[in-house]
Amino acid sequence: MFEKTRDIFTHLIHPILFMYLAASYIPSTILLLLSPLQLNILFSPSAFKEIWFARFWSTYGPGLQINTSPTIAPLLQRVHGIVLDIGPGSGEWLPLFPKNRITKIYGVExxxxxHVALRRKIRDCGLEGVYEIVPVGIEDLARAGGLGRGGWIVL
Ligand SMILES: C[S@@+](CC[C@H](N)C(=O)[O-])C[C@H]1O[C@@H](n2cnc3c(N)ncnc32)[C@H](O)[C@@H]1O
Structure with a gap:
């Protein structure tokens, strides 16, 4: 009985609540883009989605770690060498990377x-010079030139 209730919450109520919270950021994002008027973003679904999601994530992203930390933290503790961090968002997981075993992190975001929040997190975690933001989608990485041997992306 308890498991069934928990399943209903995890697989049904939680996703609906999450979508509701995300949707609640649409009106304020539209208002933000009206002053000053930024029609190019307002009428571009992809540009609008990016600014909307970043605003939503800056509030709710950090809190989401509380539930997922027990599964993700042990995995992060095992990473070493050169790391590919796909979709780091605002970098909420950066504090858990084992700095002493990592030589380079490419954050493909x-x-x-x-990026502003991600850069702040890189600085706060002492990862400057180690963590490099790669500003493309992972599917575009090869087309953008890939990750160079010297640690620089060739764009
Ligand atoms: C749900 S957020 C998760 C952020 C972060 N990993 C965390 O757990 O806090 C998903 C992230 O993936 C990024 N993303 C979406 N499409 C991507 C792609 N094609 N390549 C790389 N990152 C992508 C989004 O911009 C967003 O920052």
Whole structure:
């Protein structure tokens, strides 16, 4: 009985609540883009989605770790060498990377609206010079030139 209730919450109520919370950021994002008027973003579904998601994630992204940390934290503790961090968002997991065993991290994050928060996290975690933001989608990495041997992306 308890498991069934928990399943209903995890697989039904939680996703609906999550979608509701995300949708609640649409009106304020539209208002933000009206002053000053940024029609190019308002009428571009992909540009609008990026700024909307970044605003939503900056509030709810950090809290989501509380539930997922027990499964993800042990995995992160095992990473070493050169790391490919796909879709880091605002970098909420950066504090858990084992700094002493990592030589380089490439954070492939196409949404530039996350980059200010991500850079702040890189600085706060002492990962400057180690963590490099790669501003493309993972599917575009090869087309953008890939990750060079010297540690630089060739764009
Ligand atoms: C749900 S967020 C998760 C952020 C972060 N990994 C976390 O757990 O806090 C998904 C992230 O993946 C990024 N993303 C979406 N499409 C991507 C792609 N094609 N390549 C790389 N990242 C992508 C989004 O911009 C967003 O930052």
């Amino acid at each position: 196409p949404n530039r609206d996350h």
